[in-house]
Amino acid sequence: MNKKLWLWLLCCWMICCNLLAQDFESYLEDNAEILGDDDLSHLYDELLFLWENPIDLNHCKEEDLQELFMLTPQEKEALLDYLRRYRPLDTVAELLLVKGWTALSLQKVRAFVCVSEADKAEDRHHTPDIGAWQVKQKLNYRIGEGVRDSAYRGSILSHSYQLSYRQHQHLRAAFCFDKDEGEVWGDHSGGYVEIGKYKALQQLILGDYRAYFGQGLVFSGALFGGKSHAGTSLLNRNKVFRAQNSYAESNYLRGIAALVDAPALPSAKKASVAICAAWQRIDCNLKDSVFSSIKTDGKHAYEKDMNKRKNVWQLTSALRYESMHEQFQWAVNGLFYHFSHAWMPEWQAYNSYYFRGNMGANFSVDWRWRWKQCFLGGEYALDHNGQKAFIMHLNTKPHGDVNLFASLRRFQRAYQAPFAMTFSEKSMVSNEEGLFLSADFRMLQH
Known part of the structure; x- marks a missing residue:
């Protein structure tokens, strides 16, 4: 029974990782046809950094939310207003309650945000990093040969x-x-x-x-x-x-x-x-x-x-x-x-x-x-x-x-x-x- 539980948790974790990777890749795909190679490379670097360093919604400031450049100005303002009123959050899924947000809005940021326990805010600053x-x-x-010069x-x-x-x-x-x-x-x-x-x-x-x-x-x-x-x-x-x-x-x-x-x-x-x-x-x-x-x-x-x-x-x-x-x-x-x-x-x-x-x-x-x-x-x-x-x-x-x-x-x-x-x-x-x-x-x- 214990082994089955671990297998079930592992499968859930792999599915979640796959969904987050799909969000990452879908945003790149949406911009691949309209961006040049250099701009696409910069976009990839910025998305990769956000993916590796997600923004903690329970402890972030207004300046931190500006990192979410995939959101429209209206979506950013609505998110900031929601966090001011209802923080701390329990799950990222609560963002569906943000005024004007849709499932697509959540999909755009799901891979780049996280929610930590609010009562650990002070301990975080004293933990050596x-x-x-x-x-x-x-x-x-x-x-x-491809397009390479024959000479x-x-x-x-x-x-x-x-x-x-x-x-x-x-x-x-x-x-x-x-x-x-x-x-x-x-x-x-x-x-x-x-x-x-x-x-x-x-x-x-x-x-x-x-x-x-x-x-x-x-x-x-x-x-x-x-x-x-x-x-x-x-x-x-x-x-x-x-x-x-x-x-x-x-x-x-x-x-x-x-x-x-x-x-x-x-x-x-x-x-x-x-x-x-x-x-x-x-x-x-x-x-x-x-x-x-x-x-x-x-x-x-x-x-x-x-x-x-x-x-x-x-x-x-x-x-x-x-x-x-x-x-x-x-x-x-x-x-x-x-x-x-x-x-x-x-x-x-x-x-x-x-x-x-x-x-x-x-x-x-x-x-x-x-x-x-x-x-x-x-x-x-x-x-x-x-x-x-x-x-x-x-x-x-x-x-x-x-x-x-x-x-x-x-x-x-x-x-x-x-x-x-x-x-x-x-x-x-x-x-x-x-x-x-x-x-x-x-x-x-x-």
């Missing part, structure tokens, strides 16, 4: 390593090494050390990271900020800085970033200051002391690729002050960037207004306002030439399975912001003026 190490190794061996006669073996360490939310560190086909060992390496939640310090990163300032007009991740496939992501209050430990050899910053509490206005709940500085070499098509484009695939198997490897310095610095009120938030953003060589794209009709030169700057004011199930936000920006850009978003959720979004973008054609978020990959915001409408209907659940 020595942290956890993790090592990953990946080997790839190409079978057949290539080098190794068809690629391998990479990742080493990570974490100690609750106070310390995280990670390092990675990657070698693609035909490359010498050590072609790419990166990593970071992250310290968080100590007195006025909310977050400190040394190493590789991505930064998100404003709502898309100034600073969204890194150079070529990817595409904003889902409008609701622009109104989500995501983390300003995200540590980066990926095999991707582009689309990140390398340097230092800090987020600290700041003096707040009398009418504000709190305020924060985010500051970062990055200096790194990037791959460019450099000729006669100017470069026409940036190489982002990270491949260095041929001599022509080696000549483009890390041949231009990129310096980036940014500052953000954010003030948060009860239903309203606003922020001021500033960005400065400099390249060691001038960026001069070959002139074409579509890129006649692209950035040209070796330095530039952007400034903006962004805001976000909530009223019941409606979220309204926007951003007004200037570049170093005085060119203006404006964006406004409206998001409403009239029903738990219906999500409506509208975004109006207006740019002066010469507005230059190479670090801004775009709708299409490798594009610039000056090419994307107009009205964007989207509707998300979830009528059938499976």
